[in-house]
Every structure is written in C-alpha cells, then in structure tokens.
Amino acid sequence: MAHMDKKELRRLYRGVAVAEDISRATVDNLMEEELIRKAGLLLLYWPMSDEIDIRPLFGCGIPTALPYMVDDRNMEFALYDGRLSQGRHGLMEPAERRPLEPADDSIMLIPALAYDREGYRLGRGMGCYDRYLAHRKLFTIGVVPSSRLLAVLPHDDHDVRVNMLACEDCIEAAGR
16 A cells, blocks of 8 residues: 555545444543543544544533634634534534634644554545644644554645544554
C-alpha cells in the first residue's frame, strides 16, 4: 500500500463501513483518556458510515461543537445543541451556525479514511481540516480503525499532522 497515491487509497477505503464494535471500543478508549475528560470543549464530527462513530461522546457532559461548511472549501465549528440540518456535501451539521473560536483547552477529534503513524491523514480530498488548523493551535486526535492505521501515507507540505491517534486497540502519540 505504500506505493498507492492518495486517489487510489481513497478508492480503497471510501464507503467501507466501520463495524459497531470497533467504534464502541474506540470511544471507550477515548473516554478513559484524561485529556478528553479535562477538555473545556470537544470539537467533534457527525460520523459517516466509513468513519468511527463517536456520537456517544456527545453526551459525556463536555460542551461539544461540530463543523459546518461555510463554502465549498472552508469550515467553521458551532456549538452543538442537539439540532442538526443537512449541509453541503450531504453532511449533517449544527442547525445553528454561529462560528466559535476554540479556547486552549479544546480538543479536536478528526476522522479520516486512513492515518499513518506520523499523524498524517487521508481525508476526502477537500483540505477543510488542514485549512482550519493552519491558523490555529489545537490539540488534535486522529480517529481511525486500526486496520487503517498505516506505516506511511503520501502527504503534502500543507498537510497538518495530528498530535495523537486513537483506534479500537490503542491511543498513542503520533510520530512514535
């Protein structure tokens, strides 16, 4: 797989559903993480079928924000109050779209089709997370099934690495 380009890797993983037990074990690992429990705000995502389902974190007592698309290339986060609407690209987004600027004690969980051990992400190719993080210093956790945690992924200079990786059988610092 190390010789596949991003387009080929996206074709391989896009639409491959994540099993419920893998999502549940990943969320259990995240809930045991002190970093998560002490966060002032969790910047989460509404999962697609080929991503880890982190929705149990929405009710863990920590304020939660979800992304919404501002336009075809840029996203912001808004507080999640339980109401959703369908946004661009068919994604579920907070119904109330008031952008917020995360504080230093915020933690962002970022989905991906795959990650590598260095913390580079194979997303859907739009670059929204990279653009959002380019001007913000947030602690980030990449969330992915262990079967999609690869040794190396192709990446570009503008790709932003995550600080940690979380899957059903591990939580570890990226770049180890």
